[in-house]
Amino acid sequence: MTERFMLSRRDLLKTSAAGAALGLASASFPISRAFAAAATVGFIYVGPKDDYGYNQAHAEGAATLKAIEGISVVEEENVPETVDVQKTMESMINLDGASLIFPTSFGYFDPHMLAMCAKFPDVQFRHCGGMWNKDKHPMNAGSYFGYIGMGQYLNGVVAGHTSKTKKLGFVAAKPIPQVLLNINSFLLGARSVDPAITCQVIFTGEWSLAIKEAEATNALVDQGADVITCHVDSPKVMVETAAGRGAFVCGYHANQSPLAPEKYLTGAEWNWAKVYKMFVDDLVAGTPLPNFTRGGLADGFVKMSPLGPAVSEAARKQFDGTLAEMMKGGFSVIKGPLKSNKGDVVATESQAFVETAIELESMDYLVEGVVGSTA
Amino acid sequence: MVATEIGLWGVPLAIVGGAIRVSTPFIFVSLGEAITERSGRINLGLEGMLVFGAMTAYAVAVMTASPWPGLLAAAAAGLCFGLFHGWICKFPGVNDIAIGIALMLFGSGLAFFFGKPYIQPSAPDLPAIPFGGWSDIPQVQAALNVNVLFLIGAALAVFLWWAFRNTRVGLILRVVGDSSDAARAMGLNPDTVRLVATGVGGALAGIGGAYLSLYYPGSWTERISSGQGLMAVALVIFARWNPLGCFAAALLFGGAGALGPALQSVGVTQGYYLFYAAPYILTLVIMIATSSPSRSLAGAPGELSITK
Numbered sequence: 001m002t003e004r005f006m007l008s009r010r011d012l013l014k015t016s017a018a019g020a021a022l023g024l025a026s027a028s029f030p031i032s033r034a035f036a037a038a039a040t041v042g043f044i045y046v047g048p049k050d051d052y053g054y055n056q057a058h059a060e061g062a063a064t065l066k067a068i069e070g071i072s073v074v075e076e077e078n079v080p081e082t083v084d085v086q087k088t089m090e091s092m093i094n095l096d097g098a099s100l101i102f103p104t105s106f107g108y109f110d111p112h113m114l115a116m117c118a119k120f121p122d123v124q125f126r127h128c129g130g131m132w133n134k135d136k137h138p139m140n141a142g143s144y145f146g147y148i149g150m151g152q153y154l155n156g157v158v159a160g161h162t163s164k165t166k167k168l169g170f171v172a173a174k175p176i177p178q179v180l181l182n183i184n185s186f187l188l189g190a191r192s193v194d195p196a197i198t199c200q201v202i203f204t205g206e207w208s209l210a211i212k213e214a215e216a217t218n219a220l221v222d223q224g225a226d227v228i229t230c231h232v233d234s235p236k237v238m239v240e241t242a243a244g245r246g247a248f249v250c251g252y253h254a255n256q257s258p259l260a261p262e263k264y265l266t267g268a269e270w271n272w273a274k275v276y277k278m279f280v281d282d283l284v285a286g287t288p289l290p291n292f293t294r295g296g297l298a299d300g301f302v303k304m305s306p307l308g309p310a311v312s313e314a315a316r317k318q319f320d321g322t323l324a325e326m327m328k329g330g331f332s333v334i335k336g337p338l339k340s341n342k343g344d345v346v347a348t349e350s351q352a353f354v355e356t357a358i359e360l361e362s363m364d365y366l367v368e369g370v371v372g373s374t375a
Numbered sequence: 376m377v378a379t380e381i382g383l384w385g386v387p388l389a390i391v392g393g394a395i396r397v398s399t400p401f402i403f404v405s406l407g408e409a410i411t412e413r414s415g416r417i418n419l420g421l422e423g424m425l426v427f428g429a430m431t432a433y434a435v436a437v438m439t440a441s442p443w444p445g446l447l448a449a450a451a452a453g454l455c456f457g458l459f460h461g462w463i464c465k466f467p468g469v470n471d472i473a474i475g476i477a478l479m480l481f482g483s484g485l486a487f488f489f490g491k492p493y494i495q496p497s498a499p500d501l502p503a504i505p506f507g508g509w510s511d512i513p514q515v516q517a518a519l520n521v522n523v524l525f526l527i528g529a530a531l532a533v534f535l536w537w538a539f540r541n542t543r544v545g546l547i548l549r550v551v552g553d554s555s556d557a558a559r560a561m562g563l564n565p566d567t568v569r570l571v572a573t574g575v576g577g578a579l580a581g582i583g584g585a586y587l588s589l590y591y592p593g594s595w596t597e598r599i600s601s602g603q604g605l606m607a608v609a610l611v612i613f614a615r616w617n618p619l620g621c622f623a624a625a626l627l628f629g630g631a632g633a634l635g636p637a638l639q640s641v642g643v644t645q646g647y648y649l650f651y652a653a654p655y656i657l658t659l660v661i662m663i664a665t666s667s668p669s670r671s672l673a674g675a676p677g678e679l680s681i682t683k
Contacts, residue, residue, distance in 0.1 A: 048487075048597045050494045078487070078597065202639040205651055210599050212651075214592040215393055215633050219640035222385045222514045237592045244593075245517060259497070373644030 042092035046105035053234035061272025081107030147296035151268025155250035156189020161315030169225030201372030267305035340365035392518030393633020400583035401625035402528035404607030407579030414572035415678030419475030422604025423482020428584025430486035433595035436498035449585035457577020461570035532622035552676035
């Protein structure tokens with residue numbers, strides 16, 4: 001038994017040494033190819049790329065790159081936010097010759113993407129989220145993200161017109177600033193129609209829990225909510241469950257209207273195609289890629305789903321009016337006087353926070369009219 | 376839709392409704408595992424069979440535009456996986472737990488591979504029977520929309536409970552599970568009995584998967600199960616290998632799972648992570664309360680590798 005073990009260990013050493021040599025040889029290969037006319041771009045998704053949600057929005061953006069001459073796209077889905085993503089990045093670089101990589105999930109950044117940035121200084125990495133910092137992080141890394149809060153505000157406008165019970169519902173994953181901003185924006189949009197509207201929020205605690213999302217949707221409908229939206233990775237379950245119970249829905253991340261054509265009002269969608277094309281154009285032109293990119297509705301980073309058949313004329317009018325105002329720039333969703341649902345003043349009479357305001361990134365409150373708690 | 380405020384009544388209603396909606400996969404998987412474990416084997420691969428069943432059911436339902444062929448296909452797929460587990464475990468030195476884990480990963484992976492094209496299309500749902508017609512309240516009507524599979528699961532639990540005690544087949548199963556030597560002395564072949572028992576267990580897990588994708592939550596995604604197959608295996612031990620206990624435990628888990636969202640919907644918003652942990656805390660409490668250092672688990676089949 002001992003002898004057998006020794007033998008196999010020796011074999012193992014031999015093979016792994018050969019493997020390492022091979023890895024080294026191929027590691028030097030893409031460096032010569034980087035920034036050549038033909039470039040390979042890698043996309044990494046945390047879930048399935050056709051989830052009607054977060055990952056689909058990115059995959060749709062990636063798909064538009066495939067049409068560009070000389071660009072080839074490699075993708076991998078269902079990659080956990082563990083050391084697995086490092087292996088995925090290494091294989092994209094070593095085997096596919098990727099010179100630009102988009103790890104699209106929050107947890108890929110630290111330490112995984114940063115480790116790869118140090119290991120492959122000639123490869124560009126851009127992470128979806130806002131975590132890149134000039135003082136702390138290498139220059140071949142970067143962040144890009146969109147402000148989608150105003151999309152939820154527009155969802156709220158349509159929801160406010162459509163709701164008969166004056167109660168809206170929100171299925172949320174975790175109480176982090178981005179999610180809280182979406183919830184607050186949805187309610188404030190609805191309150192721009194009728195200040196008596198309230199919004200019930202249910203936190204499921206995780207980004208993707210099909211059964212809990214379905215239970216949360218049912219509980220909201222049971223309590224009289226008749227327009228529901230969400231911030232979870234895949235809104236598919238929420239949309240189908242709510243529509244099945246007869247409630248209207250507003251979408252998120254991507255367009256879910258095929259799931260409930262009659263009940264789908266509108267939705268706040270990412271328009272990553274624009275962002276990815278911008279990066280790839282720079283890559284092809286040989287100009288340095290920006291390290292920190294952000295934008296909202298007015299910049300084309302975010303778009304709205306086409307309005308559904310159930311949207312009334314009055315709702316359509318206010319939606320178009322508000323959208324036009326937002327496109328001019330400088331629109332504030334969070335503006336005073338505004339209180340949190342615990343009664344604290346979060347914006348005084350004179351205060352107005354535009355979507356780029358740094359204060360919004362540490363949001364820890366739900367505004368008055370939202371029924372729910374952040375902990 | 377006529378929406379009415381039901382306020383705090385929403386909580387008990389959600390628990391009852393949730394118990395009916397969420398419990399069905401637990402019922403089928405745990406009954407399947409009860410049969411398998413009563414024969415003296417543990418099949419941890421039921422999670423994989425549940426996911427593969429969910430995918431198969433959805434795919435076949437999309438292709439045939441009817442949920443019933445999907446249900447049959449899911450059961451058949453589960454049967455194949457179960458028979459494979461049962462066959463491979465008869466060889467000497469094969470560990471049933473390790474094979475189960477391998478099959479769990481294999482089943483899920485295979486389901487993801489074949490299921491890719493079926494994430495987007497919509498499949499027809501399994502029918503539900505409205506038992507809430509007596510009430511004018513839409514919430515009650517919605518909660519009492521009971522799927523046929525839940526009723527079949529309930530009937531199956533009672534039948535298995537009776538069959539384990541009162542039929543020849545039940546006796547054979549228990550003898551094989553309690554002592555291979557005694558079974559051989561009776562002229563039975565333990566491997567064959569376990570093969571059939573694991574196959575049936577797999578088929579039931581496949582049906583549980585069909586419920587997930589064809590009724591609630593009613594779509595095929597790669598994250599549909601979130602570990603329910605594994606939890607159901609644990610439920611069997613929790614239920615002491617008693618089919619009626621499996622049914623009750625499944626209801627308990629379903630109802631407790633609905634507690635968190637329901638409490639938030641009526642405004643009890645503090646500490647929801649704690650409410651979400653309720654089913655597990657309950658399990659721990661019951662396990663501790665009913666365990667004893669001086670004897671082995673009551674009702675445990677003697678041939679089971681974890682209790683042997």
